[in-house]
Amino acid sequence: MTNCELRSPVGGPPVTRTGARSPKRVRLASFVVPTPTNNILSFMQVSDASATSLSPSNDAPWDDLLEWLVEGHGMKVPEHICRKASAGAGFGLYAAKPCPPSTSLFTIPAKALMNLRTLAPHYPDASAISATCLIALHLLLNRPQGDSASLDPLFGPYISVLPVDFSSHPLAWLVRCGREPPGCAPCEEKLLQALPPSYTKSLSSLYDRFLVDWKNISKYISSHPEALRNAHAGSPSIAAFQNSKDPLIVDFVWAWLNVNTRCIYRQLKASRSHPDNLTLCPILDFANHTSDFSSSISPVSSLTDIWQAPSKSPAGDDFTFISSSKFSYPEGAELFLNYGAHSNRTLFVEYGFINRATLDEILEGSFSGEVDVEDILQPMFTSIGDAGREARMILDEEGYWGDWTLHSCPPPAYPSYRVIVALRLLCIFTAPAPREQAIKAWRETLLGLRDRVSEDNETAWRQKLAICCRAVMERAEIRCASPGGNEGTGEGAGWVPWMWQNIAQVWQEEYYVAKAVEISVMNNEMF
Numbered sequence: 001m002t003n004c005e006l007r008s009p010v011g012g013p014p015v016t017r018t019g020a021r022s023p024k025r026v027r028l029a030s031f032v033v034p035t036p037t038n039n040i041l042s043f044m045q046v047s048d049a050s051a052t053s054l055s056p057s058n059d060a061p062w063d064d065l066l067e068w069l070v071e072g073h074g075m076k077v078p079e080h081i082c083r084k085a086s087a088g089a090g091f092g093l094y095a096a097k098p099c100p101p102s103t104s105l106f107t108i109p110a111k112a113l114m115n116l117r118t119l120a121p122h123y124p125d126a127s128a129i130s131a132t133c134l135i136a137l138h139l140l141l142n143r144p145q146g147d148s149a150s151l152d153p154l155f156g157p158y159i160s161v162l163p164v165d166f167s168s169h170p171l172a173w174l175v176r177c178g179r180e181p182p183g184c185a186p187c188e189e190k191l192l193q194a195l196p197p198s199y200t201k202s203l204s205s206l207y208d209r210f211l212v213d214w215k216n217i218s219k220y221i222s223s224h225p226e227a228l229r230n231a232h233a234g235s236p237s238i239a240a241f242q243n244s245k246d247p248l249i250v251d252f253v254w255a256w257l258n259v260n261t262r263c264i265y266r267q268l269k270a271s272r273s274h275p276d277n278l279t280l281c282p283i284l285d286f287a288n289h290t291s292d293f294s295s296s297i298s299p300v301s302s303l304t305d306i307w308q309a310p311s312k313s314p315a316g317d318d319f320t321f322i323s324s325s326k327f328s329y330p331e332g333a334e335l336f337l338n339y340g341a342h343s344n345r346t347l348f349v350e351y352g353f354i355n356r357a358t359l360d361e362i363l364e365g366s367f368s369g370e371v372d373v374e375d376i377l378q379p380m381f382t383s384i385g386d387a388g389r390e391a392r393m394i395l396d397e398e399g400y401w402g403d404w405t406l407h408s409c410p411p412p413a414y415p416s417y418r419v420i421v422a423l424r425l426l427c428i429f430t431a432p433a434p435r436e437q438a439i440k441a442w443r444e445t446l447l448g449l450r451d452r453v454s455e456d457n458e459t460a461w462r463q464k465l466a467i468c469c470r471a472v473m474e475r476a477e478i479r480c481a482s483p484g485g486n487e488g489t490g491e492g493a494g495w496v497p498w499m500w501q502n503i504a505q506v507w508q509e510e511y512y513v514a515k516a517v518e519i520s521v522m523n524n525e526m527f
């Protein structure tokens with residue numbers, strides 16, 4: 001097997017089409033040299049002296065994608081990369097040749113990027129919906145049916161290479177379990193119930209975002225039914241868009257998650273922070289995440305980045321990517337992308353996976369473990385009645401209510417500054433001493449005018465922090481002993497045992513990060 005030969009993905013998600021090639025392929029005769037031994041793509045770009053061969057990879061949808069990019073959009077043959085299965089992560093991008101630091105990996109022509117600029121000309125009044133909605137709608141209207149390729153004349157070969165389903169993603173469980181009658185497997189319900197409260201809360205926010213987008217698309221379709229002429233995947237009716245109980249919403253999960261898990265930032269609007277600055281980028285979107293930024297693939301700065309102004313050309317600029325500037329990669333090495341400095345909670349909820357770590361890595365602080373303790377601290381406020389409500393009002397006014405986290409890295413493990421601020425105030429409200437002076441002193445700590453409220457307050461909040469750590473540990477201990485699943489029974493698809501391992505690690509992370517912070521408190525570490 002060569003380094004780029006296709007294997008079926010094993011373990012985790014996503015599931016990607018590996019079947020037959022598109023029946024609609026049109027080959028340009030002068031480009032194609034069919035091999036006698038197989039019917040898989042093999043062609044020389046004879047019209048271009050600098051071109052190299054695009055050799056068959058036994059991965060038909062991928063070959064179709066490359067053919068579309070090279071023949072249809074004039075992309076230079078990407079010699080350094082290929083996709084193949086990555087254990088526990090679906091497919092990944094791999095080095096097809098040795099890659100010294102800063103190797104130019106590939107350039108995606110602007111017209112092959114799926115975003116606001118390339119889709120808007122095909123939709124009426126496209127500015128009425130967000131880029132996320134527009135891309136998701138286009139995917140929905142062109143979802144491949146069964147084993148067939150997407151029939152979309154614009155992006156068909158790209159859509160055909162996207163994951164066929166997102167059954168291992170927690171949003172998919174939530175949407176299916178919320179339908180009547182529940183459309184999810186019993187193991188999915190159990191997985192949802194086994195999550196830490198902060199994961200459940202973040203997942204619920206993701207679900208809200210998903211529903212808002214669905215509602216906006218429904219509104220858009222009812223005002224612009226002619227947008228449905230872009231449909232090449234059956235013909236969804238206008239009524240299907242108006243009914244959140246219609247099965248179409250399950251297809252929309254597929255479309256929306258493709259956008260949410262695969263889009264990359266791309267400045268297309270005048271404002272750098274505009275939420276529509278995103279694009280689906282073929283090839284790049286097969287790069288899996290690394291938490292190590294220095295080993296990440298990165299985009300080459302374009303004029304857009306340098307001038308911080310969007311490209312004036314209608315489709316935008318081409319998009320070039322290079323390998324890490326620090327490391328060399330041998331042939332066969334996986335090439336990763338850094339998705340951002342995300343906690344495991346964010347990775348799990350948004351992308352459906354977590355960074356794996358050993359217990360030693362969490363305890364030593366070499367792994368960036370994080371625990372959200374909002375659901376433990378909030379009751380500490382509510383349990384003191386009016387005083388707690390007043391304290392909450394003050395924290396709200398100052399912008400410090402909620403989003404309270406503990407961290408293992410860099411060592412020594414520590415509470416976030418927001419936790420310290422909240423606990424200091426809580427201890428003012430639970431102390432017998434008059435509050436007015438203490439609250440003034442607390443405000444001064446926020447302004448950097450003093451470093452503590454008082455010695456007593458310092459001792460008190462550290463004790464409360466230790467109590468909070470204990471509460472996290474006790475809850476996690478119960479969950480680690482009995483995660484609540486059918487781990488050993490083999491129930492569910494291949495990804496289910498993998499997901500139970502993720503959830504087991506999530507609880508271990510809760511336990512050991514809290515333990516590491518408790519140790520820091522006992523060691524009198526200064527935070």
Ligand SMILES: C[S@@+](CC[C@H](N)C(=O)[O-])C[C@H]1O[C@@H](n2cnc3c(N)ncnc32)[C@H](O)[C@@H]1O
Nearest residue numbers: 014089090091261262285286287288289351353
């Ligand atoms: C941009 S796609 C990357 C390509 C993807 N693996 C595929 O087969 O299409 C992002 C998705 O890949 C998976 N993924 C990415 N990085 C991962 C990692 N480090 N571990 C496990 N899964 C990962 C997750 O399912 C995530 O939602």
